[in-house]
């Protein structure tokens with residue numbers, strides 16, 4: 094994949110240039126899930142701002158949009174679960190990125206130790222509590238403490254780059270791990 098390069102004048106970048114530069118940073122994709130409210134209805138949203146923060150204590154972080162309709166409920170869940178998506182889960186990523194109260198309807202899942210949704214086919218999952226939430230522009234930086242984790246079969250990760258999905262190919266041409 095190639096794309097034309099560009100340079101913008103110093104100063105506050107326009108939104109398209111900013112998005113275009115940041116889109117060149119390849120990421121994995123996670124779905125953050127939980128059981129808000131009375132704990133009977135699963136909820137979740139697709140996130141690619143996920144990153145590891147600290148090994149001791151075990152902390153991770155992600156950014157949740159201030160306009161998200163899902164996050165205000167999700168953050169009330171006793172625990173949340175970060176599901177790292179595998180290469181075959183593009184449709185799951187797309188589905189959980191919709192702003193639709195029923196987006197979880199046809200998603201298959203089982204319970205983490207505290208009952209939070211672990212998505213079928215997830216590469217790995219982390220059951221977390223929300224440790225801190227920092228306002229940051231139009232997002233909140235969420236820091237979460239990991240209490241339990243697990244991993245599924247490794248079919249390679251789902252990757253996101255310049256608005257498109259792909260899978261990992263080792264640079265040395267060997268088979269994907």
Ligand SMILES: Cc1cc2nc3c(=O)[nH]c(=O)nc-3n(C[C@H](O)[C@H](O)[C@H](O)COP(=O)(O)O)c2cc1C
Nearest residue numbers: 138139140141142156157158161162163190191192
């Ligand atoms: C690949 C991908 C990555 C995304 N990453 C984030 C993210 O890091 N933070 C975020 O708030 N929204 C992210 N989104 C958008 C949310 O998934 C989407 O806005 C949300 O699910 C909309 O539903 P809601 O309004 O019910 O929250 C991402 C979407 C996609 C497709």
